Amino acid sequence: MAQLRKKPLFNPDGDTEVFTRRMIGGNTTNLNDFNNMRYTWASDWYRQAMNNFWIPEEINLSQDIKDYPGLSLQERTAYDKILSFLVFLDSIQTANLPAIGEYITANEVNLCLSIQTFQECVHSQSYSYMLDSICSPDKRNEILYQWKTDTHLLQRNTFIGNLYNEFQEQKDSFTLLKVLTANFILEGIYFYSGFMFFYNLSRNGKMPGSAQEIRYINRDENTHLWLFRNIIRELQKEEPDLFSPDRVNILREMILEGVHQEILWGQYVIGDDIPGLTKDMIRSYIRYLGNQRWMSLGYEPLFPEHIAEPASMSWVSQYADANLVKTDFFEARSTAYAKSTALIDDL
Numbered sequence: 001m002a003q004l005r006k007k008p009l010f011n012p013d014g015d016t017e018v019f020t021r022r023m024i025g026g027n028t029t030n031l032n033d034f035n036n037m038r039y040t041w042a043s044d045w046y047r048q049a050m051n052n053f054w055i056p057e058e059i060n061l062s063q064d065i066k067d068y069p070g071l072s073l074q075e076r077t078a079y080d081k082i083l084s085f086l087v088f089l090d091s092i093q094t095a096n097l098p099a100i101g102e103y104i105t106a107n108e109v110n111l112c113l114s115i116q117t118f119q120e121c122v123h124s125q126s127y128s129y130m131l132d133s134i135c136s137p138d139k140r141n142e143i144l145y146q147w148k149t150d151t152h153l154l155q156r157n158t159f160i161g162n163l164y165n166e167f168q169e170q171k172d173s174f175t176l177l178k179v180l181t182a183n184f185i186l187e188g189i190y191f192y193s194g195f196m197f198f199y200n201l202s203r204n205g206k207m208p209g210s211a212q213e214i215r216y217i218n219r220d221e222n223t224h225l226w227l228f229r230n231i232i233r234e235l236q237k238e239e240p241d242l243f244s245p246d247r248v249n250i251l252r253e254m255i256l257e258g259v260h261q262e263i264l265w266g267q268y269v270i271g272d273d274i275p276g277l278t279k280d281m282i283r284s285y286i287r288y289l290g291n292q293r294w295m296s297l298g299y300e301p302l303f304p305e306h307i308a309e310p311a312s313m314s315w316v317s318q319y320a321d322a323n324l325v326k327t328d329f330f331e332a333r334s335t336a337y338a339k340s341t342a343l344i345d346d347l
Helices: 041-051 062-070 073-101 107-134 137-144 151-169 173-190 192-203 208-238 245-269 279-295 311-320
Strands: none
Touching: 041 107, 041 208, 062 107, 062 208, 073 107, 073 137, 073 151, 073 173, 073 192, 073 245, 107 137, 107 208, 151 173, 151 245, 173 208, 173 245, 173 279, 192 208, 192 245, 192 279, 192 311, 208 311, 245 279, 279 311
């Protein structure tokens, strides 16, 4: 298996010709040249991500402060545990993305990874802002670290965390591909029980500010998913040996495990006790998402009976898709600081 060499930061002997550039294993100068890109899709991604800039504190949480004490025990427990999970995911993403970037030898793609790292910091800030607004400092700290004591949370975090740690210890091309796929699972599957929970609260007239924070985060995560899908698709063309049948099966099993864990988590934390969601709705929607993610990499569906979006969950995309509406759901204001042509979300 091909070992990876960390790219030098200063490399006067690096290639300047665009046609020699590679996703991994290239000889990069690390020069950020916005006019000469091999992966031209990175330019669209970069501009969209820049135009998505937002600040967590600009969203009004005054209604949430009133609503939180009035949530049912099941709703409040789910709110706390889901935030604990989400803040862990974005925190570990912030730490892991630079480790990946050390081995990506396409400067335009590294620019995108740098912006994503910044956005993950904003997401963590957003969760902290939500917690600081609705609960005491002691309660906030207890929620932030529930993932260390809740066995369900710890199991979920261990799956992704161990894959990330494996790449810290084993620097070869297939281990990198696995960590890229782990990112793809995190961005494209792991977040979604949490997202749907906040959107469901909002459609039931509760915690509108929290739902809007999540909607901005969801918009960012869609671009992150698009980025990692494109990185993997480029590797399929440049490094076909990485995608031998046995290795593709390993990636497939990773996606299946991600779907399995997200379903178990959603059914544990949401269950059948929260109005508007059921265990069956969670199962069918996450399997649908698993199909979408795997099929977007060019493979056959994992769950043939869940190819179409479940009719009972169509409201999720209506809440999540910031590109389909001109103003947000709760304030008459633009959802982005600048207008731009949105990326086509075919994931």
